[in-house]
Amino acid sequence: MTFTDREILETIRMVELETLDIRTTTLGISLFDCADPDLESTCEKVYTKVVHHAAGLVDIVDTIHEDYGIPIVNKRIAVTPISWIAAASGAEDLVPLARALDAAAAEVGVDFIGGFSAYVDKGYTYADRAVFDSIPEALAQTERVCSSIALASTRTGINIDAVSHFADVVLETARRTADRGALGCAKLVCFCNPVQDNPFVAGAHIGVGEPETVLSIGVSGPGVVRSALARLEPDADLLAVAETIKRTAFKITRMGELVGREAARRLGTSFGIVDVSLAPTPAVGDSVADILELIGVDRVGGPGTTAALALLTDAVKKGGVMASSSVGGLSGAFIPVSEDRGMIQAVLDGALSLDKLEAMTAVCSVGLDMVAVPGDTPRSTLTGIIADEMAIGMVNLKTTAVRIIPVPGKGPGELVEWGGLLGTAIIQDPGRFGCRALHARGGRIPPPLQGFRN
Amino acid sequence: MSRRFLTAEDVRRSEGAEIIVEPTTVVTPQALDAARERGISVRTESGEWQPGPPDRGPDAERALRSLPHLPEPEDNPSLASSAIVTAVGKNRAGVLAEITATIAAMKGNVHDVSQKVVEGYFHMILTVELPEGGSFHELKTGLECLGNPEDFAVRVMNERVFRFMHRV
Numbered sequence: 001m002t003f004t005d006r007e008i009l010e011t012i013r014m015v016e017l018e019t020l021d022i023r024t025t026t027l028g029i030s031l032f033d034c035a036d037p038d039l040e041s042t043c044e045k046v047y048t049k050v051v052h053h054a055a056g057l058v059d060i061v062d063t064i065h066e067d068y069g070i071p072i073v074n075k076r077i078a079v080t081p082i083s084w085i086a087a088a089s090g091a092e093d094l095v096p097l098a099r100a101l102d103a104a105a106a107e108v109g110v111d112f113i114g115g116f117s118a119y120v121d122k123g124y125t126y127a128d129r130a131v132f133d134s135i136p137e138a139l140a141q142t143e144r145v146c147s148s149i150a151l152a153s154t155r156t157g158i159n160i161d162a163v164s165h166f167a168d169v170v171l172e173t174a175r176r177t178a179d180r181g182a183l184g185c186a187k188l189v190c191f192c193n194p195v196q197d198n199p200f201v202a203g204a205h206i207g208v209g210e211p212e213t214v215l216s217i218g219v220s221g222p223g224v225v226r227s228a229l230a231r232l233e234p235d236a237d238l239l240a241v242a243e244t245i246k247r248t249a250f251k252i253t254r255m256g257e258l259v260g261r262e263a264a265r266r267l268g269t270s271f272g273i274v275d276v277s278l279a280p281t282p283a284v285g286d287s288v289a290d291i292l293e294l295i296g297v298d299r300v301g302g303p304g305t306t307a308a309l310a311l312l313t314d315a316v317k318k319g320g321v322m323a324s325s326s327v328g329g330l331s332g333a334f335i336p337v338s339e340d341r342g343m344i345q346a347v348l349d350g351a352l353s354l355d356k357l358e359a360m361t362a363v364c365s366v367g368l369d370m371v372a373v374p375g376d377t378p379r380s381t382l383t384g385i386i387a388d389e390m391a392i393g394m395v396n397l398k399t400t401a402v403r404i405i406p407v408p409g410k411g412p413g414e415l416v417e418w419g420g421l422l423g424t425a426i427i428q429d430p431g432r433f434g435c436r437a438l439h440a441r442g443g444r445i446p447p448p449l450q451g452f453r454n
Numbered sequence: 455m456s457r458r459f460l461t462a463e464d465v466r467r468s469e470g471a472e473i474i475v476e477p478t479t480v481v482t483p484q485a486l487d488a489a490r491e492r493g494i495s496v497r498t499e500s501g502e503w504q505p506g507p508p509d510r511g512p513d514a515e516r517a518l519r520s521l522p523h524l525p526e527p528e529d530n531p532s533l534a535s536s537a538i539v540t541a542v543g544k545n546r547a548g549v550l551a552e553i554t555a556t557i558a559a560m561k562g563n564v565h566d567v568s569q570k571v572v573e574g575y576f577h578m579i580l581t582v583e584l585p586e587g588g589s590f591h592e593l594k595t596g597l598e599c600l601g602n603p604e605d606f607a608v609r610v611m612n613e614r615v616f617r618f619m620h621r622v
Contacts, residue, residue, distance in 0.1 A: 212511020
């Protein structure tokens with residue numbers, strides 16, 4: 001078979017100039033069989049099982065990179081939510097389990113391991129409470145462990161008690177990692193309708209119903225979509241914009257499908273999903289904000305932004321599902337503020353407010369992501385921000401998440417530099433009005449009618 | 455199902471000079487240490503216990519069997535191990551020869567060549583079939599080392615990438 005020069009150069013350009021890459025290959029490992037009445041033995045089993053299964057991951061993925069010439073950026077591990085495993089031990093301090101996960105991740109050479117997690121969308125078990133209580137110390141003591149909590153779902157409603165408890169955990173995690181710009185909070189996320197096969201951190205974990213081990217792929221490529229749109233005629237209409245994005249997403253996803261099949265085969269495990277998510281990085285051009293501006297809004301955050309983002313997310317999903325039968329996860333467009341150069345600039349210029357971001361999360365593929373707020377933001381205000389985000393997910397039958405970072409000692413407009421993939425954040429102003437009375441009521445917001453679809 | 459794990463606690467609780475485990479049992483490093491300290495030997499029915507390959511679960515085999523049934527885009531087995539080589543750079547005498555000589559040294563067979571020179575710069579695309587058992591990685595490294603940023607750059611990708619991306 002021969003390809004046209006145009007086809008070949010298009011692929012080369014995507015990889016060389018437009019930073020197309022496989023963002024993550026994530027090996028999901030079930031830890032159900034590691035539950036033990038003794039926490040020390042649980043830790044031993046968890047460490048040993050993760051190392052046993054993931055020992056070959058980095059090498060095998062590197063070989064695929066060598067054999068295909070495709071850049072594969074991260075190798076990661078997702079495990080069963082730790083509260084389900086720790087329950088048998090009755091332990092209240094689960095920091096040792098976080099250390100075991102961290103040690104295993106370091107041993108096999110992955111950069112993150114997700115699954116220090118719990119599901120409390122309707123209520124707590126003792127183990128769930130232990131996870132909450134252990135998170136701040138666990139995230140302060142470990143480097144690679146990521147934590148996610150399910151606080152709400154369309155089926156169960158929003159557990160407001162858990163939301164306010166989560167707000168406490170966020171504030172405490174920020175306090176314990178204050179010397180690093182509250183970096184611990186970057187590894188902590190809460191969800192409504194969490195995706196149980198999500199390969200992207202910080203929300204990566206594998207839920208019930210997943211196989212013993214499963215390999216999933218996260219593909220990215222905002223730079224590719226951006227360039228494709230830049231080549232489009234300036235007066236092309238929005239249908240043409242959607243079509244261009246869809247075609248580009250198709251090509252990106254196919255690369256993920258290829259790597260997924262190959263990685264699953266070489267590892268000898270089930271192939272899970274391809275998550276095609278435009279995930280920005282601080283690199284120039286690798287920005288979702290740029291795409292939205294190319295679609296036609298003056299600045300991200302201005303009127304039209306939500307509509308443009310809705311078009312983008314939907315076109316990415318459509319291109320993805322056509323390209324692979326395994327498309328799943330979150331798939332769409334991420335809007336992590338600090339990680340996207342264009343978004344940060346928009347915040348600096350006063351174009352992108354917290355309110356507009358919230359509106360955007362109703363149509364993006366996740367939620368409020370990598371948003372920095374002042375360290376002295378009241379607990380009730382944080383609860384309100386998170387509850388609003390959970391409500392958007394609950395009513396719209398979609399996944400929403402909050403990864404919020406209250407940076408101690410910083411006020412609105414100040415800058416925090418985390419470096420690396422996490423980028424730079426401008427502290428955003430949550431406003432001066434709170435929801436103390438709602439917070440004080442506590443309890444649960446019942447599920448909406450949309451949840452009763454039996 | 456066999457015993458999944460042997461932990462240090464299991465060793466501490468055991469009585470006797472040896473513990474018999476299944477070949478598929480995962481013995482934790484701490485269990486091995488505890489056994490060594492106590493002079494207990496951990497073995498299987500047939501001999502010494504050795505860590506085996508990871509057991510990927512009851513449906514892994516089924517999943518792997520079904521992988522080859524997923525259709526490849528425009529399957530073409532004769533080109534299963536082809537590489538697409540692109541080179542871009544300043545034109546000078548002997549560039550094509552250098553690249554093809556390297557390919558020939560690795561017993562690669564050039565199927566298709568396309569070359570254009572525009573304003574002193576060339577771009578070249580070659581489809582190369584690797585010999586049976588030939589290493590894609592070696593070809594890639596060999597060719598990519600040829601180029602230097604002052605002169606020209608070579609990029610080698612597996613043909614399958616293009617097939618997945620541009621064919622249905």
